[in-house]
Amino acid sequence: MRIGFIDYSILGIYFCFVLVIGFMLKKRVKSAEGFLHNRNLPLWITSIAFISANLGAQEVLGMAASGAKYGIMTAHFYWVGAIPAMVFLGIFMMPFYYGSRARSVPEYLSLRFDEKTRALNAISFAVMTVFSSGISLYGLAILLQALLGWSFSFSIALAAGIVMVYTFTGGLTSAIYNEVLQFFLIVFGIVPLVFVGLQRIGGYAGLVAHLPPVMMHSWEHMGSAADNPMGVNATQLILGLGFVLSFGYWCTDFLVVQRAMVAGSMNAARKTPIVAAIPKMFLPFVVILPGLIALALTNKGAGYHLPLKGDGRTDFDMTLPTMLVHFYPSGLLGVGLTALMASFMSGMAGNVTAFNSVWTYDIYQAYIRKNAPDAHYLTVARVANICGILISITTAYLATHFNNIMDLLQLVFGFVNAPLFATFLLGMFWKRTTGHGAFWGLLSGTIAAAIFHGSTVAEDKGGWIMNAFTFSSGMGQALAIAIVAWSACFVVSILISMLTVPKAEAELKGLVYSLTEKYEEKGQAWYATPVFLGVIILVVTLTLNILFR
Amino acid sequence: MQKLFEDLRAFIGAFFLIVGIILTITGIVHPEFVEGYNLNLITGICFLIFASLALMLAVYEKNKNS
Structure with a gap:
């Protein structure tokens, strides 16, 4: 392990910056609306935050792991399981979310249906987000324990403490600003790894040469579930992932939809998921490719080997961290580790701020105390912020004693979503x-x-x-x-x-x-309308599917 | 100055500027080659270019609005 002073310095600089962002935004938070639902962010911020909200460390580590396990088929989570739903959200659903002036997804349900539907969605969402935040924290602590040798409790206290400070001071805007910073860190922190990894394996041709054909085709082996490592066929994939799960997540999960709902105008809100789809299309080359490279290097015997668990099985989840440690010199390694740390923390912050909004607007204001002064709801939101983080910490510790709790929670989330x-x-x-x-x-x-x-x-x-x-x-x-x-x-x-x-x-x-x-898009050129952009994005996504079929 | 740093681009620019300087200096003082490339130096320079762009955009936006 070559983690040195420079790496820790970069991590320290990142911590200082996220705290400063929180304090700089503090003066903007004068009301509950300013803390939970600030509708004035520009399109470039909401778009990047939209993808970043789904680019937590579990996704980053998980996609690299799946790349090594399933190959290029993992890209289905992007090209089938995300882009079409994001375009659909922007073109068809955002006008309802944004136009109804609802502050949250459960509030839209209350306007469209009734209070019991809102309550069911709000309570299940609040529980899911706060537990997801705890799972994120647990994952971070385990990673830091393995990579840096930090104790579980120290890792949790540090990460939770920093997230608490910047979300408490700057609210949702602070969480969104940090998500944008995290996005650039992830991209700049991992792209050099793809570059040197490809150099080691002999370029794209070398990658193909050292992987079985099934790992390099996303559709050719989908005829039968038995023919591919993912164990699913094309029908299951299109209906289950491409339709139900994808549209269920991208179009209804308040955590991501909230990023579009805080845009400054209807036009920006509609374009948020569509513009976000542009970098999203190409993210597989940043987060999945390292997994494929890791497997190819292992097959080639080129100095890197996929990590193993104590029982001798491959530890796919540690693919990306071990690749970073293997390839990066001290300095860039600090950037890579900071990127992972940032993605864990922003994943946690995103969940906590979404929890705050739903708790304050859809549970407290709707059912516990209506018509209170705004200052009261601001206090409630801030208390909810602290409580959300404390529950997350408790969940992280529970996960250490009951490992199955994570599987159980994810299973229940699936049932509800x-x-x-x-x-x-x-x-x-x-x-x-x-x-x-x-x-x-x-x-x-x-x-x-x-x-x-x-x-x-x-x-x-x-x-x-x-x-x-x-x-x-x-x-x-x-x-x-x-x-x-x-x-x-x-x-x-x-x-x-x-x-x-x-x-x-x-x-x-x-x-x-x-x-x-x-x-109607008044005064807007036809080529800048959400519909036209959406169609272009779908065509490019289709092309990527064909290229890597 | 404070007004400038209310723009997220200025924050991002400042962060990548500092990290870029650290990587560039590390790459020059302690060059470590991976697959023949001085990764710290190359990445540091890329960070500095990105930081300059972000800061220029933030300054441009501030001047436009003032």
Whole structure:
């Protein structure tokens, strides 16, 4: 390990900068609105924050790990599982979120449906975000323990302390500013690794030569789940990942949608996910390629070997950190480690600020104390900030004692998230959908997901009710669960909506597609409209899919 | 000056300027070659170029608004 004074200095400079950002933004925070929902950020900031909110360390480490495990097929998480949904959000859904003046996704549900649907979404989202933040913290502490030899408690105290200070002082804007800084750090911190890794392996031709063909094709081996290391077929991938999970996450998860909702205008809000899709398309070359290079180097015997766990199995999650330590000299290594640290911390900050908004607006203001002075809600938001971080710390410590808690939480998150897009799709595009339909649809989808998981098995997981079917991979099972949950929610929502009384059309103006005036891009050149940009992005994404088929 | 540093571009520029200077000096004083490349020096110079662009944009924006 060659981590030296310069590396620690760069880490220290980063810590100073994030704290200064928090304090500089403090004077802008004069109200709860300024702390939680500042609608004045320019497009370039909201766009970068939009992708950064999904570029936490779990994603960065996870994508490199998946690159080494599944090959270029991992790019499906971007080219199938993200870009189309981001374009759809910008063109079709943002006008409702932004135009309705809702401050959060649950608040939109309250305007469109009713309070019980809002409460269900708000509570499940608040719980998920705060636990996700804890998982992020746990991951960071484990990484720092392994790489720097820092104790678990010191790592947690340092990271949580810094996040607490800058989110407490600068609120959502501070978290978003740090996400932008983190994005540039990730890109500049990892691109040199791709460059020297490719040099070592002999360029792209050398990479292809040292990997089995299945690792270098994203579609050719998708005919059958048994033919590829991911263990899924094309139908599962397109329906499960490309439709249900992707649209469910990118179009309804408040953590990412919030980044577009704080844009300064409707036009900027619509363009946020679309402009964000441009760098997102090319991120696989930054975060997945190091995993492929690591596997090729291991196969070639070129001085680097994929890390192993104590039991001799490959530790894919440590692929990226070990590559950084192997290739980078002291100095650049500090930048790489700072990038990882920044992504963990901004992942945590993003979750905590989203939790603050939902707790303050959708739980406290909606159900505990309405019509209080603004200063009161600002105090509540700041207390929620501290509580969110304390719960995250508790979750991180719980994870050390009950390792399965992380698997369990992620499983439950999946059950809750999968049906959400059906509710939004029906709510925005079918005016007949009722609050009762949405609420029971969501619950049915979640229950259907749990039952399906309990009735099927993959990689020794699930099957706690019976074993009706065995999947060849956990991912195949997860995608099938998503499809079942979405379908259950969709069908039950329609059935119950048909049996219950819908809202009057006058109440649905601005909330449902057929009852909303189409937003016109006044004075904007045709080539700068969200629709045109979206189409171009979809064409480029299709081209990438064809090139790496 | 304080007004300038309310712009995120100025923050990002300042951060990459400092880190760029550290990497460039390290690359010159203690050159370490990886696959034949002085990575600290090359990355440091790239950081300095990026920082200059970010700072110039921040100054331009400030002048435009004042």
